[in-house]
Amino acid sequence: MSLVEELAGIVGTGHVLTAADEQQPYVTDWLGKYRGSALAVVRPGSTQEVCAVLAACDRAGAVVVPQGGHTSLSGGGTPDGSGKAVVLSLTRMNRIREIDPVGNTITVDAGCVLARVQEAARQAGRLFPLSLGAEGSCTIGGNLAANAGGVAVLRYGTMRELTLGLEVVLPDGRLWDGLKALRKDNSGYALRDLFIGSEGTLGVITGAVLKLFPEPRAKATAFVAVPTLEAALGLLSMVRERCGDRLTAFEFMTDVCLDLVMRHIADARGPFSTMPAAAVLVELSDTDGEAALGERLEGTLVDAVGAGLAQDAVVAQDGTQARAFWRLREGISEALVRAGKAAKHDISVPVAQMAAFVREAEAAVEESAPGARPVVFGHLGDGNLHYNVLRPEAASEEAFAAAVPTLTRRVHELVVRYRGSISAEHGIGQLRVGEMPGCKTPLELELMGALKTLFDPQWRFNPGKLLPPGLAVRPPLQ
Template sequence: MTDSSFPQRLIDKLGLDGVITAPDEIAPWLSDWRGMYTGHAQAVVRPSSTDDVAAALALCSEARVPVVPRGGNTGLCGGATPDASPMNVILSLDRMHAIRSIDTIGNTLVAEAGCILGNLRRAAADEHRLLPLSLAAEDSCQLGGNLSTNAGGVNVVRYGMTRELVLGLEAVLPNGEIFHGLRTLRKDNTGYDLKQLLIGAEGTLGVITAAALRLYPRNDVRVVVLTAVNSSQQALDLFELLFERGGPRMQAFEFFTAECLDMVLEQVEGMRAPFAERHPAYVLIELADTVDEPALRELVETVIGEALERELCVDAAVSESIAQVNSMWRLREEISEAQRADGPHVKHDVSLPIASIPAFLASAGERIDKHHAGVRLIVFGHFGDGNLHYNLSRPAGAPRDFFKLHAEGLTAEVLDEVARYGGSISAEHGIGQLKREYFSRYKDPLEIRLMREIRKVFDPDGIMNPGKIF
């Protein structure tokens, strides 16, 4: 049963422009962008300040009303979609999109959680600095969602995950108290690092309202190399060489199989094969620096020449212009869209010890083939940090509802193999609703118990983002 007076209490506190109550206006907020999950809500709250967030959460806490924080709705696990309860209140920070400061001495950026990531990256670039968090959805995802899911992206091999870019946080706890942790200090060794509990918590411990982020020198000089390899082991050997020779200049090392490229060439207009011959797999490498371009290009050409001599790759193309940089990246970035155009598929966002990737690919492929021959493996990802998007497409000629019957069994085969190698069932997408069952199955029971106890400390009444993670 909903309390019909509660939306009015929200309006009285936040104003008409901060609360949506009409069912037809709430409807667009109830589903994830993939259309996998749809829930219910009695209101959408759009605060314009941290104090407004605190007021809204205090009201919800008092009335035991569940709160579902929502960012740009680009997540893949249903983490920002409400469940079936009609009592839910969706809380969006899209009106809190101010950049509070950019400091080019301390090299920090302080921004509110509703900021679009791409806008933050451009604002940093305008000050000759780099915010290295870079995702395919960066022009629609919001900072709060990036923080709440500990987003990854293509530059993790050099700069780390989102949590490694955060110096401080401001957040509102479920009871309406404001956590004033928005510090820009590089060193603060005073007890528990509480902000790290909120990062990656998927909105289950509170609502992040602002963050202080690290900035880096802007790397205007970029060179991209697309290499062809005969195997994932060859790619691993190539990574070892590039890491040794390229050092901190290597900021992306992306792997994708021939099946991925075939699908891109078939499904995406205007794409061309990068080499005259088809090869088993490909590696896209980006190096960037602040030095002059000839010096970086000389380094790249020397290392790639050594790789070819040592048979660590079978062919290579080095970018000669920004246009070529972008076209090479498109071959990697269009894989997800190509797979969506191809039809229904099952996604697995997993991570493994980097040295185990070749063995995992071999044994997991055998398991999938034994379980159901003909399932197409669309494998790509951030090889340099151990993150694979191990996706499955239905066999050629199979009906579009193939995965209604087979998804669960195939997923078990994949994740059992991930666990066997000491990997993780979620590298960068989080748990949300999609992976709750697998989280409880594969996570150590002690870790789960401690997480539940931490959640009770922050949210004893369980109002924050119910049905997510646990």
């Protein structure tokens, strides 16, 4: 019996896809940047089926590529072109298993789409706070594999902070049941945290216990003009001091970002009569009344203007205006696509050093690609910047493409010097895997390689992602 026949016997013939046209959505990433091929795309419907599928693949020595909503921005869920991989799609595993409004937890299948989990929490009068652009298609398993962040990290943390327990199938088909709703468990190594952020290289997450929170009854949103990034950081400190944990989002964008949005997004409207040098989108949320929250934000912004940290501010008067403010922030990525080719960097640096980093990065960009235009925006409160660079207007696409490797190397070398990360929330995948030796110490890579070999001795799980292949031959720790 062939492996494909054995897999069909486990999940059903209709859930083993071998025809090229059926496989196409699973072997091409959603940006069209990475294309591969597969021996088969397998769509199990339960954890037990995942165990059986992986045991069969283990016996056959087959390469396995776990896949969730397939929304990775780094090619993390796309197979290579060898045609030997089994793509394991978990989208059929989409049950909400349990909601506990007393313990404030929700237990879900890994294939649940994020928006469905948000809605299930909302129906129970609770909040699951992870929020990002792909929430209508990305899955919880993928969010966990990439340790997703989103716009509310400042208050609620990344997926690592939002997760209590996991259910994971190991590469040989064994099941680790760590599906516990405990907030305190000091009984050994935190195995859960190894799988979160592992990008499908250590095993397949099939279920998770996630934290819920009281649903905010009030929000206050403001769009604030600031003179400099340094002023924005000062404003961040003031809002944190005055508003505490009510601060949910603090999004930064430069005038270049706003100009792109105004030119390329039809429904975008700026709240100021003139273009500011930079702007911040501030949002508070609370279980108190909306009037009190709005007064708190307005009072803070009045003092910020008086201190020179802000030049102007508009507080949203209703949900429609708040959504218009968010449209300005969320439209930046769309505007970038319409503006042309850009070199993209998803980086994080210590918040206090962000302004210094941006100054040095601008100089590095100008040296590497004179006339290139940095488009700087992101989650200022947690140190995550999307540092994109648009092609110089006078340069051809070919000339800019030739300059991008040097430009990216310079930016990432600077990130490392500032003790930051070259991937804040998009993952390493196959996009940045070749850069890992430049941003991790030899000991870090040795330890990561040893863990990979422990869980996946033959390095069959999601090869070519996250870990450089050469680590497989590193000697064990002495």
